[in-house]
Amino acid sequence: MEKGKGVMGFGRRWAVEFTDNSAALSSRDIHDPPGFTRASQDQDDSSVSRQKKDAEANWKSQKAWEIAQAPFKNLMMMGFMMWMAGSTVHLFSIGITFSALWQPINALQGVGKVFEPYKDSKVDLLAPKLLFIALNLGGLALGIWKLNTLGLLPTHASDWVSSLPPPQEVEYSGGGFPLH
């Protein structure tokens, strides 16, 4: 858009203006030809721009939905990789699990930024955002579930008592065989 304007501004040496639809309508006393109504032309002009704007908004919202759905693919891939990694604790499975946790958290932190280009008064970003958040939360849940299957979450009683010292005893007793 801007480039076109630039060409109009600098590229041409001369121009003949056949149409004069300048705003200084009142300065000329030439009447419009019969059958010509300025208003209709104005109307026509505005409808074109509206159409353009609509298209843009459409495109934006479409794009936003696309972006909102992007984590789904990610989710599927993560799921596949987790399945591949198995449920024993080793370097590979831990790496995958932590990346599965890290990605959604990272994405959730940047929700505003991701959808900023598609910000438009006419575009309703709430729904895609919600989808995006939901999908990322799903990814996070998947990661946590994986963490649990690896046994790295303190969800068992044993995780909470394994370092409890034995209780003290009230009584003290000693003795044995006579010394010899």
Added chain:
Amino acid sequence: MAARVLSFYLLLFLSIAQLGVSLYEDQVGLMDWHQRYIGKVKHAVFHTQRSGRKRVMVSTEQNVIASLDLRHGDIFWRRVLGANDSVDGIELALGKYVISLSSAGGTLRAWNLPDGQMVWETSLQGSKPSKAFLLVPTNLKVDKDNLVLAFGGGCLVAVSSIDGEMLWKKDFAAESLEVQQVVQSPGSDVIYVLGFVGSTQFDIYQINGKNGEVIHHETSNYAGGFSRNTLIVSDDMLVALDVTGSILITVNFQGGKVRIDVKPISDLVGYYSGQVELLALRLGRMFALKAHQHIALISVTNEGKLEVAEKVNSAAAISDALPFSEGQLAVARVHHEDNKVQLTVKLGNDWSTNLLDETVKIDGQRGLVQKVFINNYIRTDRSHGFRALVVMEDHSLLLVQQGEIVWTREDGLASVLDVTTTELPVEKDGVSVSKVEQNLFDWLKGHVLKLKGTLMLATPDDMVAIQAMRLKSSEKSKMTRDHNGFRKLLIVLTQARKLYALHTGDGRIIWSLLIGSLRKSDACGHPVGLRVYPWQVPHHHAMDENPSVLVVGRCQLSQDAPGILSFVDAYTGSEIESSGPVHDVLQVIPLPFTDSTEQRLHLLIDTKQRGHLYPRSREALGIFQQKSSNIYWYSIETGNGIIRGYAIKGSCIHEDSDDFCFEPRDLWSVVFPGESEKIISTATPKLNEVVHTQAKVMAEQDLMYKYISKNLLFVATASPKASHGIGSATPEEASLVVYLIDTVTGRVFYRMTHQGCQAPVHAVFSENWVIYHYFNLRAHRYEMSVIEIYDQSRADNKDVLKLVVGKHNLTVPTSSYSRPEIVAKSQSYFFTHSVKAITVTLTAKGITSKQLLIGTIGDQVLALDKRYLDPRRSLNPSQAEKEEGVIPLTDSLPVIPQSYLTHALKVEGLRDVITVPAKLESTTLVFAYGVDLFFTRLAPSRTYDSLTEDFSYALLLLTIVALVAAIVVTWIWSERKELQEKWR
């Protein structure tokens, strides 16, 4: 799935690799030390021919026969006989065999002189227990074969010295003769056998040494009766005491005629009181009589008259007579004068002649001279010189020659009674700079050498230097506390009532103390040492206060003898204080309280079960009275098969009591049926054991709560027949019953019977489990069983939310009166070895997995992982259990050769193994003692919390320097390149 299987095998491999505690050949001696001893010498025979190595053969009270290097005192060879096989005598035969008679005349053995190989062994079956004598006549020959005469079990036996074949045997027990002496008449084949029949008749047999025929038999009577303490004086005269012990009887049997003379002792030595004793010495025509704190040397003149040659103080020692040249005898006499020891060698035939008179300075901590043996040598000027082997009161052995102590052996350490440990002093400021510099240089040099070794650049010489450096690392033998807690002092109490402090780094003696209050005195006839306890362990004032230990002893062996307490400073080795003789001491109970000076409170129980509190201060009394309602004790009465529990009733009410005495209150008793059960063994948890957690996490995150209590007692009883040696009972008669008893309430938690099993039982108690070792008669094998106990009343503490919030009662102090519900799990396994001692590794925080340390019958220490003794082992453990480390069940426990802590060494006569935690959690210190001492460091789960000593810091440093250099170089390089890029 493949990855899972692979990882499982990897885990399995790692776990198996962890089980071994093996070490490489070049690691021997890095953290272990081994000291060889022989014990208190009772016989010594010198072997000093002109050529070859000079040696002395000794036999000791620890049943050791050894050959020592006479130049340095090193052991050429050593044979340790069994515990019941005490040596009666040793002699040399044929110039190449050492003949030993042992087991009260039951066994005769010949050992090869150069290397100690056994040449032959003959078992002598006597008919009746009697005295035992060994006689190796020099000139008694049958077909070029020298005879060895042994008397034991009432029989005189002649044995060929070449192959040990019995040539003839004469039974005297059949004639009810109590043989007192067997002597050879010099220059002839006639053997005299002298003895008593009844108390008044005296018999002499003359026997032909070649065939055992009786040549002559003479009998005579003395109406006054003979005392059983008799000795030979010369080849034709015998001296005895009468029944009252006040009259000296001389029996002259020259030419087969018996003539009895009588002389009151007071006529000879003047006034005396107390017991008279004839010393068992061979002094030619003299004898020694001990009466009234004096030893009288009485010579017999040719006419048979008795004359006192000399009277010396009873603190003297006299040697046997040594024939050194034509018909001349030398006798050594050693006595104390002030701080010095006077060694005098006199001519036996003429007591006034001194052959040698030397003064030797001997360390006062060695006490009095107990025994002396002499040997002669020819000096360069053809005169006779004498060397003396001296046995001191602390059982140490010294060789004295030309007024000098040539060598010393600390053989008191062969009879260790009890061991405790103390920390070393904290390192203080003020280390000199020059020392540091030198150390730094040494450090650098050492690390460069190590680096060379790591990078395989070292020459063989370097390798030797590296090994020597590793072995002699000054780090391990420093006299200060170290960060890891490896350096400590082992305080060792020996049978000779001497206390030694040994450094754990290299086993050297830091100080030794012959405990003054435990020495023989008028009040205490035969003092014995019992135990040693840590008394004061300063933590708050560790910089300026020394720890001390408490030594408990008794005046006599009997249990009701008065006790003696001695407090010894653990750094200086001086006696701070002593009390005694005090009340008798049956048990010592260290209490878990300390006073403001950090002295631990001890309760000493006497035979009337009264408690006596120590230290005797108002403050200690205050602390004790505050806690006294929760203090209990128990006593095990093996004789009646009763275990009784007591609590404190109140202060003592008898007349000579003080405030520190407390009357007992009978609480409970467990009575075992005497006809079917006899107490043979007990075990309790160690007081200083630290347990890390009360929960046991099993496969599938399941939880069990351990029942951990220090007030538990494991008791093993066996049917009376099965409580003796193996073979004394049939499987039907034998049964073994084990109990777990709470010692506060007397409640029996658990009881189990092993049918067909019998003593000996060795047990160890730790955390919530007991492991015990016994013999299974049905299977003809040794078995080991484990009992693990869990607390069922805590089992429902499984709600995660409650645990997260902290709403649980798991840390509330528990009482034995709350009747906990106990669940026990048990399992048994076969075990190859019979066992002398079992103990378990202790670590600072109790996190590290446990290993059993088993003192085997072969006098070695074997480490066995506790995981092998786990009641949860099954034939096919589930996947989860396998991952947890449960080993599939096998019927016998494996003995992995690499897990012998003692590797190639033997701790001869092993009696006990103790473990002490180091500061480093992964590591424990192990000390095994018997005739030998052995110390090592053990990491049951490897040293997961520190780098190994072999770690090359130089390599690490080099790598870091190289990396930093590389970073700097590449940075400069990239800067330059960027600059060039910009100029283009």
